[in-house]
Amino acid sequence: MVVALHTLTGALYLVACLASGAGLALGSARAMRVAVGALAAGALAHGLTFSLLHTANPPPPLTDLAWAASLMSWIGTLAYLALLRRTRVSGLVVLVAPMAFLGVFLAALRLPGPVEATTAGSASLAHAHVLLASAGFALLGLAGLCGALFLAEHRRLKRRQALPGSGLPSLESLDRAGAVALAIGFPLLTLGVVTGAMWVHAARESWDGNAHEIGALVAWCLYLLLVLQRFAVHQGARRCAISALAGFALLSVWVVGVEVLA
Amino acid sequence: MKLLLLGMNHRSAPLDLRERLAVNEPGPFVQKLVACEEIEEAVLLSTCNRVEVVALTRSPEAARLRLRSFFRRELGGDPVLQERGLDEALYEYRDGEAMRHVMRVAAALDSMVVGEPQILGQTKEAYRAAVEAGACGPILDRLYQRAFAAAKRVRTDTRIAEGSLSVARVAVGLARQIFEDMSGKRALLIGAGEMAELALGALRDAGVASLAVANRSAERAAQLAVAYGATAHGLDELPRLLAESDVVLTSIGGDRPILRVDTLEPALRARRGRPIFVIDIGVPRNADPAIDRLDDVYRYDIDALAAVASGNAEERRREQARAEAIVAEEQQRFEGWFAALRAVPTIRDLRGRVESIRARELERSLPRLGLDDETREAVEALSRALVNKILHAPLARLRHEAEREEGMAYLEVARLLFGLDEADGESGAAAQGPPDADPEES
Numbered sequence: 001m002v003v004a005l006h007t008l009t010g011a012l013y014l015v016a017c018l019a020s021g022a023g024l025a026l027g028s029a030r031a032m033r034v035a036v037g038a039l040a041a042g043a044l045a046h047g048l049t050f051s052l053l054h055t056a057n058p059p060p061p062l063t064d065l066a067w068a069a070s071l072m073s074w075i076g077t078l079a080y081l082a083l084l085r086r087t088r089v090s091g092l093v094v095l096v097a098p099m100a101f102l103g104v105f106l107a108a109l110r111l112p113g114p115v116e117a118t119t120a121g122s123a124s125l126a127h128a129h130v131l132l133a134s135a136g137f138a139l140l141g142l143a144g145l146c147g148a149l150f151l152a153e154h155r156r157l158k159r160r161q162a163l164p165g166s167g168l169p170s171l172e173s174l175d176r177a178g179a180v181a182l183a184i185g186f187p188l189l190t191l192g193v194v195t196g197a198m199w200v201h202a203a204r205e206s207w208d209g210n211a212h213e214i215g216a217l218v219a220w221c222l223y224l225l226l227v228l229q230r231f232a233v234h235q236g237a238r239r240c241a242i243s244a245l246a247g248f249a250l251l252s253v254w255v256v257g258v259e260v261l262a
Numbered sequence: 263m264k265l266l267l268l269g270m271n272h273r274s275a276p277l278d279l280r281e282r283l284a285v286n287e288p289g290p291f292v293q294k295l296v297a298c299e300e301i302e303e304a305v306l307l308s309t310c311n312r313v314e315v316v317a318l319t320r321s322p323e324a325a326r327l328r329l330r331s332f333f334r335r336e337l338g339g340d341p342v343l344q345e346r347g348l349d350e351a352l353y354e355y356r357d358g359e360a361m362r363h364v365m366r367v368a369a370a371l372d373s374m375v376v377g378e379p380q381i382l383g384q385t386k387e388a389y390r391a392a393v394e395a396g397a398c399g400p401i402l403d404r405l406y407q408r409a410f411a412a413a414k415r416v417r418t419d420t421r422i423a424e425g426s427l428s429v430a431r432v433a434v435g436l437a438r439q440i441f442e443d444m445s446g447k448r449a450l451l452i453g454a455g456e457m458a459e460l461a462l463g464a465l466r467d468a469g470v471a472s473l474a475v476a477n478r479s480a481e482r483a484a485q486l487a488v489a490y491g492a493t494a495h496g497l498d499e500l501p502r503l504l505a506e507s508d509v510v511l512t513s514i515g516g517d518r519p520i521l522r523v524d525t526l527e528p529a530l531r532a533r534r535g536r537p538i539f540v541i542d543i544g545v546p547r548n549a550d551p552a553i554d555r556l557d558d559v560y561r562y563d564i565d566a567l568a569a570v571a572s573g574n575a576e577e578r579r580r581e582q583a584r585a586e587a588i589v590a591e592e593q594q595r596f597e598g599w600f601a602a603l604r605a606v607p608t609i610r611d612l613r614g615r616v617e618s619i620r621a622r623e624l625e626r627s628l629p630r631l632g633l634d635d636e637t638r639e640a641v642e643a644l645s646r647a648l649v650n651k652i653l654h655a656p657l658a659r660l661r662h663e664a665e666r667e668e669g670m671a672y673l674e675v676a677r678l679l680f681g682l683d684e685a686d687g688e689s690g691a692a693a694q695g696p697p698d699a700d701p702e703e704s
Contacts, residue, residue: 088442157439158554160566171537172442234534238557 005049006070010104012042013073016097023167024094032167035093040081042100046074066107068134073103076138079181083142087177091168095145125199133192133216137251139185140223144248146178147241154238175237178244179230186227193220215254223247263302263401263603264322267360268329268352269314272374275351277565281546283313283337286515288388291336292397300324303399305406307367307388309381310545310564311374313337316364318401322356361405361596365589368409369416374564376582377422382413401603405596412592419588422581432567433461433541434468437509440539440560444468450507451475451492452500452521453514453544454482461511461543462490474503477514504529504538511541512548519550530558541567598665605664608673609657611682616653620645 016038023031050071080096083089153171169177193216200213226243229235235243270280285291288306295304295317303318315332319325334348355363366372368385389406392398398406416422434444441447449470451462454477466473473492477483480496487494495503497520504510504526514520521540529538537558542549545564553559562570624645628638660676663669677683 153439157436157560160562160570168439170438170442171440176442236530236535236557237537240535 002049002052005045005052006104006108009042009045009049010101010108012038012045013077013097013101013104016042016093017101020094020097024091027167029167032090032093035097036081036084036090039077039093039097039100043074043077043081046070046077046104050074066109068130069103070107071103071130072134072138072141073100074138075135076100076103076142079139079142079184083177083180086180087169088173089146089169089177092145092149092174092177094168095149096142099141099145125195125202129192129195129199132188132195136185136187136189136192139181139188140244140248140251143178143181143185143244146174146181147244147248150174150178150237150241151245154241171237175240178241182227182230182244186223189220189223193217211254219247219251219254222250263600264319264325265316265357265360265401265405265600266319266322266325266329267314267316267355267363268326268333269307269312270333270348270351270353271312271314271372272565274353275347277545277547277563279348279351280311280313283333284308284310284545285313285337287391289391289395291332292392293395294336295328295332296395296397298328300328303392303402304397305388305392305402307385309384310543312367312372314367316360316402316405318399326354358593358597361600362589362593364405365409365412365592365596366586368406368413369585369589370413370422371416371582371585371589374567382410382417385413386410401600404599408592408596412589415588415592416585420581420584422585431464432570433511433543433562434464436541436560436562436567436570437468437539440537441508444470446471447508448472448474448506449509449511450503451486452497452510452512452548453477454479454486459486459489461513461541462486462492465509465511466490470509474507476500476503500525501528505532507538508536509539509541511543513543514548515544516548517546519546519548521549521553523550523552523556526553526556526559530556533558543567601666601669602661602664604670605660605673608676608682609660612657612660612676612680613653615680615682616649620649 016035019031019038020035022028023035077096077100080089080092149168150171153168153174157171196213196216226247229243230240270283272280285306285308288308292304292306292315295301295306295315300321301317301319305316307314307316313333315329317325317329330349330352333352363372368382370377370379370381373381385406389398392402437444437447447470449465449472451465451473454475462473462475473487473490474495475483475486475490475492476495476497476499477486478497480494483494483496486492500520504521505528510521512521521542526538535558537560540549540553540559540561542561542563547563549561549563551561551563553561624642628641631641633641656676660669660672663672
């Protein structure tokens with residue numbers, strides 16, 4: 001059942017990818033709406049998948065990177081759908097849908113095989129860390145996607161290649177959505193780092209400074225800098241977009257990349 | 263008589279070259295043109311997208327050279343312009359093509375944004391200036407009347423003027439790519455010309471929160487402000503206004519750009535990273551292209567707006583085919599009238615010849631008849647009526663045939679039959695009609 005639902009989620013996200021691509025290529029608002037609808041349906045199926053995860057035998061731990069990626073894509077999708085209520089960024093679906101599909105696809109590669117049990121120490125702290133860090137990571141990822149699309153649109157406008165009616169969000173919408181995602185994502189990441197430290201302390205009673213932990217700490221410090229620049233210094237929107245994209249890339253490489261290589 | 267049109271537009275010449283050649287007052291220039299012996303009549307149209315001269319001439323080659331020199335020396339004021347690609351940028355149309363071009367321009371079919379409403383008014387202004395300068399004679403007058411009629415028909419009989427593709431409205435569409443919602447935005451208009459007024463209307467329709475007009479002439483700014491619910495300002499308030507404005511639209515005269523890096527940087531600092539969309543519809547440009555390097559400034563000049571508009575114009579192009587048919591119809595009507603002008607000398611000579619015979623015969627016969635005044639007048643009226651009745655059909659036929667390509671044969675036969683090219687020893691010189699006689703009135 002879990003596998004079937006997860007496959008359905010992937011299929012719906014794929015439909016969203018294709019519809020958003022068609023919408024962008026044809027300048028069709030209807031195709032964009034279909035893409036958002038498919039993404040919402042996928043998020044629903046994705047939520048059902050997670051709610052039934054405990055019925056799987058054996059239940060996969062969220063600390064597994066593949067499932068964590070699936071969780072991040074789900075939270076990222078939910079965050080995007082929530083942002084749609086406050087900002088006009090429906091066109092961002094052209095980036096969110098492929099990322100959501102990628103997360104599910106990565107998790108599907110590990111299904112239904114055996115999974116590693118990595119929850120040494122307190123399982124609740126481990127799950128809290130994964131949930132909070134994944135949520136933070138997903139939202140910061142969303143901020144990065146906003147930044148990427150902002151930079152692409154900024155470039156088109158500067159080069160005078162903009163096409164009114166393309167269905168892509170305005171620069172202001174992308175900047176605002178990126179700011180909201182960053183404002184929520186950074187505290188979640190902070191909580192993730194804190195719970196992670198508590199989990200490490202509970203498991204090993206000492207900090208051994210492995211690559212994952214150092215990477216997470218460095219990324220958090222850099223994001224702190226980014227948040228300060230954005231909300232205290234009020235740097236320009238393009239620089240904010242570059243920072244959001246670069247920050248997310250760094251976070252991905254250090255936290256996820258180190259984990260994969262390990 | 264031949265029609266010759268020389269000019270450059272947004273397709274043939276870059277903006278900086280058009281800027282150099284643009285003139286605000288065409289009157290003195292066309293006066294200079296018609297003072298040349300090669301050119302009988304002339305109209306000069308100078309807008310932000312085109313500079314064109316249409317001229318009537320008896321010697322097209324000499325007129326062509328004269329017009330090229332005029333563009334180089336009088337308009338450009340710089341012989342070096344030739345090296346900067348002026349010759350390559352100039353296009354030439356003659357006779358039928360020139361007529362068609364004038365009509366297409368007036369009907370906004372040759373515009374950067376097809377169907378835009380401003381060009382008809384600008385064409386009328388150019389025509390009026392030529393008339394006032396005494397440079398527009400009966401033939402160009404007729405051509406422009408037909409062009410205005412064609413433009414009116416195109417606007418009323420086709421949907422080409424509908425939609426949202428005027429330059430100003432394209433600019434508003436672009437603003438929506440930068441800003442999430444126009445309702446909270448402030449717009450600043452620098453300048454107060456006709457183009458600026460249209461743009462102001464488009465911004466108001468887009469729902470901007472507040473409009474401000476800054477102009478050299480406070481009076482004109484105040485007029486616009488009252489009409490559009492905006493606030494009026496002088497140019498000295500520009501630094502403060504720039505810091506407050508999200509959309510800045512410029513359409514003001516002047517040799518030096520009014521928006522430069524040094525004027526925008528303080529405004530951007532005050533705006534704390536909020537972007538400014540600069541729409542520069544002025545010619546010469548009001549915004550220095552160097553402001554492109556400022557991150558939060560998006561500058562679109564008139565050429566850039568054209569490039570965006572062309573991506574949206576497919577629907578309108580369908581209507582364009584209908585509009586082109588209307589222009590072709592009006593062109594045919596004018597061409598017919600213009601060709602009929604060939605019959606004027608023959609008709610004038612023929613009338614003169616017959617009139618002189620009538621006058622001479624009356625002069626010879628009346629004294630011998632010994633008539634009283636009343637009868638004498640009756641006989642004179644009778645002779646005139648006879649002449650008119652006899653000439654009516656052949657002259658009408660000549661006029662009709664002259665409109666056709668092969669009509670020249672009829673004119674030659676008429677001249678031969680009546681000996682119009684032979685010396686008239688008996689009657690003396692044929693009576694001369696008016697030099698610009700209308701063939702329909704002959």
